[in-house]
Amino acid sequence: MTHIHIGNYIEDFINWLTRHFAPLFDIIKLAVESVVNSVESILMFPPFFVVILLIAFLAWKRTGLGVTILTLAGLTLIWAMGYWEQTMSTLALILSSAFMALLMGVPLGIWAAKKPLAKKVIRPVLDFMQTMPAFVYLIPAVLFFGLGKVPGAFATIIFAMPPAVRLTTLGISQVPEDIVEATRSFGASPRQLLFKVELPLALPTILAGVNQTIMMALSMVVISAMIAAGGLGETVLKGITQLKIGLGFEGGISVVILAIILDRITQSFGTNRKKALHS
């Protein structure tokens, strides 16, 4: 029996891309690298306790006492275990990838909300991006950008973008029709409608998308340690490859702590706003 090898065609396509668009990939690599590196150096520049206090302060401002204590204790534990640098490296990669994912995802989401045709095209692509096993993205990422943080960020952006697009579309299409109509009746241009009405009203939903994007970025950043993106993922990976249970769990616990803090803080931006609207 002969098999159909779609994989061959994809391989040919990726190879063709790498061959013909090498300069473009170099530019992208440079841009992404500089973003990731600058975020990382910002996080690494001050002494660890300053960063801990700053994050704890943010947690205190946005959430309750519980999350603040958890932040203080958790980050101190990470430092005490000796994973501060890895954690900051992971955080930098998460924040910069999530930022870039949002930079592309939110406009795409707006576009999909405005044009039914765009929605028809974007939706299956998003489904594809989200359901494809995350590891698969690592292969073209390496072919395009070699090893290191940039392919890690690339794979993360692709993996983390769908919720940003989806929830932006959802948020905008949920803006009540009567408000949109009223806005148009007062002579709003499409741009005014978007920026003065639709985006502000969709913001809680979009922020829920931001939260999900960051959480997905976190999971992908850990995986991308397989292509030498470094950070906590590397620690976990070492634990697996060398069968060091302790190392693996220490890395894992650090990831969990980081995840909880990121989740609670980003979630608070969406819910606080909702509360403010309904009070």
Next chain:
Amino acid sequence: MSKIKIEDLTLIFGKEKEEALSLLKEGKSKAEILEQTGCTIAVKEANFEIEKGEFFVIMGLSGSGKSSLLRCLNRLIEPTSGKVVLDQLNITSLKDKELQGVRHKEMAMVFQKFGLLPHRSVVENVAFGLELQQVPEEEREEKAKTVIELVGLKGYENQPTDALSGGMQQRVGLARALANEPEILLMDEAFSALDPLIRAQMQEELIDLQKTMHKTIVFITHDLDEAIRLGDRIAIMKDGEIIQIGTPEEILTNPTTDYVSSFVEKVDRKSIITAASLMFEKPTVAIAGKDGVEGSLRKMRVSGLTTLPAVSVDKEFLGFVYLRDLLEIKSKSHHVIAKAIRSDIPVAYPETTVEQMLPFIAENGRAVPVVDRETNKLLGIVAQTSLLIETTGTSWENVTGNAIDHLQNEII
């Protein structure tokens, strides 16, 4: 010169609009067109004009196409064919930017569901229209505050809108529309979402506002009582067609179709029917200075009446004279009737409604004289019976044995 002119306006919903439109021109019915093309005729060949400063009400049940028609005026919905002309400007052919200009300056809209921005305060909502026109913040807030005071929301400026009651929210909606200083107000079932007491109050306030604003108002409602209360003229819509246009009184007294009359039956006529349409003209009168006591008594004898309205030689209304008073002054050898005239009689004007005249029955126990507001000349009298008939809703035909010509006998 009319303010808004609607010419042959047709609105079709569906995919095969062109085909539906040509079928419509062939005279096919809505049902046939729906079957052949799957298109719905929302508005069918509407033709009418709205005068400057007029309060124009479009009334119809849900699905009659009234809200769609209103949205064609500022093109929130694009009409399929026909024209909307504002002053000399053809709205239907405007480009996007020009249309935005018209929506900025000429027409502002008030919505049934308010359509306020929940993330903004009252003053920010009211200033929203001006903000879209890029009016500087200070100027627009100042304007907004003036309008907020006008609609009775002073003190609520910085409240979030969703903390307000429905009536308050609609005041914000109205203020937002007024802040733009438009020539035309489009009001889409503006009071329908409010509870009856608040609604009546808002109607009254709108009438008061209109007395000073003199805007051209196009008001949509499904409630004929509301239409009659507010409208200078009413257009009644059914299945996308305008079936009658007229003043409230014309619609009530002369419905052209059964559909309209079926509505009219349920309406409370007391507040619409006026003295002018009820009064009995050229009643027998006693003319002071001409008819002496003897003359007046003779008129009473001839007409069989015991009371006559007394007027001056210039037909100015003076009061009523009663038979027993005349007999009394006659016995005192008076010859002029002046002393017998009872002048403390409340009078009605031609525009006085039945509702306003009802208390007069109790006071006079007699007919209600109708006089000209300026000259005080007697125009006619309204019979008690007429008032009672209008109040109880019995029609003239049901009043047996009394031809209208003979009514004066019974009433005075």
